[in-house]
Amino acid sequence: MDSLAKQFHRLLKNITGLSAGQAEVTDWDVDLTRIELTIRPFDGIYKGGQFIFEVNPGDHPRVYCQTMIYHPNMDTLEDDGEVCLNLLDEWDDTRDLEDIVQGILFLLYNPNLEDPVTCVFSPDMVWTTFIKNVKISLNGGCVDGYDFTQY
Secondary structure: OOOHHHHHHHHHHHHHHHOOOOEEEEEEOOOOOOEEEEEOOOOOOOOOOOEEEEEEOOOOOEEEEOOOOOOOOEOOOOOOOEEOOHHHHOOOOOOOHHHHHHHHHHHHHOOOOOOOOOOOOOOOOOHHHHHHHHHHHHEOOEEOOEEOOEO
16 A cells, blocks of 8 residues: 555645546645645536535545535534445555545535434435425525534
8 A cells, every 4th residue: 555645645636537526635744744635526406515524534534514515414503523435445555545535525416315424314204305405505594403504
């Protein structure tokens, strides 16, 4: 596995191409213990949103969504914003920072209602209700008692 510094420089170089222009590195700590990403989906149900993620790389990376988002796999409503990404549970030497960006984008385009990380979402929630609530949240509305910022 490449060093974290090499992975980071490769991410800076490749992030526009690997995310089709939807992600950018917007901040980082000099020691690379924290990397901030901003993701703006061009399509899908989160199209038009802007979401900030904090990546804490290392042997067991963690990812946190810093933007309140109505998403079953990102616990921004009830907790610290930790992102539930199977990739992180299966982390090994073949993975790198680019995989994390791809994983976040995958979750934004493919939210998993069957395995939510917060009790706000029920595994039997109807997809059309979920989509309606996402649209309300992106427009700065209130969903289930949570107020969202408009994008």
